[in-house]
Amino acid sequence: MTNKANQSNPTVLRKGRAGPVSRRSRTHQVANWVAAAETFLIDLDGTLIQQAYPLDGAAALLDRLAGRFMIVSNNSADTADALAGRLMAIGLPVTGRQLVLAGEQTIKFLAERHPHCRVMLFASAAMRRMAVNYGLALVDRNADLIVLMRDSSFDYAGLSLAANEIRAGAKLIVSNPDLTHPAPGGQIVVETGALMTALTACADALPARIIGKPEPDLFVEAMRRLAALPDNTIVIGDNPDTDARGAVRLGLRYLLLGPGAGADANSPAALLELPGFGAGANPARPRNTQPERIAADDLSSA
Numbered sequence: 001m002t003n004k005a006n007q008s009n010p011t012v013l014r015k016g017r018a019g020p021v022s023r024r025s026r027t028h029q030v031a032n033w034v035a036a037a038e039t040f041l042i043d044l045d046g047t048l049i050q051q052a053y054p055l056d057g058a059a060a061l062l063d064r065l066a067g068r069f070m071i072v073s074n075n076s077a078d079t080a081d082a083l084a085g086r087l088m089a090i091g092l093p094v095t096g097r098q099l100v101l102a103g104e105q106t107i108k109f110l111a112e113r114h115p116h117c118r119v120m121l122f123a124s125a126a127m128r129r130m131a132v133n134y135g136l137a138l139v140d141r142n143a144d145l146i147v148l149m150r151d152s153s154f155d156y157a158g159l160s161l162a163a164n165e166i167r168a169g170a171k172l173i174v175s176n177p178d179l180t181h182p183a184p185g186g187q188i189v190v191e192t193g194a195l196m197t198a199l200t201a202c203a204d205a206l207p208a209r210i211i212g213k214p215e216p217d218l219f220v221e222a223m224r225r226l227a228a229l230p231d232n233t234i235v236i237g238d239n240p241d242t243d244a245r246g247a248v249r250l251g252l253r254y255l256l257l258g259p260g261a262g263a264d265a266n267s268p269a270a271l272l273e274l275p276g277f278g279a280g281a282n283p284a285r286p287r288n289t290q291p292e293r294i295a296a297d298d299l300s301s302a
């Protein structure tokens with residue numbers, strides 16, 4: 001997902017790990033990182049696709065990194081299997097297991113950490129079905145938890161209800177903080193973070209928990225699935241505030257895609273032309289390492 005924060009200068013973030021670097025030394029640095037990398041955590045919207053279309057080189061990038069990547073997205077409206085089907089239909093070789101999504105991970109978090117809570121869920125029909133399948137008790141009053149995802153039917157009545165529930169003691173859990181993501185014709189799609197902003201303003205309370213990037217949960221889950229190690233994992237994304245900031249929080253290296261001067265490449269195709277991604281470099285190899293437990297404290301319950 002992307003939002004207006006894409007205009008930020010990613011160089012600022014790089015100070016956290018490697019310090020400001022020149023373009024030439026950055027290219028050299030990236031080549032070394034990529035040559036040493038075994039696993040990649042790749043954002044979806046703005047990195048591999050734009051609306052319903054793949055970006056130039058997206059399929060080639062996934063082919064190049066086959067068996068060594070997870071797609072990590074703040075999508076909170078779709079199931080992984082449904083989204084994988086749509087990606088396959090536009091030529092991107094992705095299975096449901098290779099998608100780590102904010103909505104699904106929020107429901108799994110609730111089922112694991114709050115299985116007996118009364119949950120007032122604002123979400124798509126697909127996410128509501130998943131929540132029921134995971135045994136969550138969905139209620140429309142007297143909730144323990146208000147759970148907010150991208151809900152295109154969120155309205156004044158729902159805002160009033162949720163705000164009063166929070167003021168009465170319910171905790172707020174949010175799938176992802178993005179304000180918007182891009183829509184055709186230069187327009188925007190209002191995202192979960194915009195609904196969260198309205199709700200927290202009315203309820204006078206901050207979320208007890210946010211699951212999506214830049215929080216660590218999605219990256220940690222993706223690394224668990226890959227049995228990935230932090231030192232040789234690279235995050236690829238287009239959003240400094242979610243992808244890059246989330247990577248920095250976990251001590252992961254990252255590459256930024258986009259049109260800005262601070263980006264490493266402006267498309268997946270351009271990324272593949274960087275030293276280190278070249279044909280024959282770092283061929284896929286079997287993974288037999290054990291997952292390293294990282295940032296366990298960051299997964300504490302709300």
Ligand SMILES: [Mg+2]
Nearest residue numbers: 001002045046
């Ligand atoms: Mg994005």
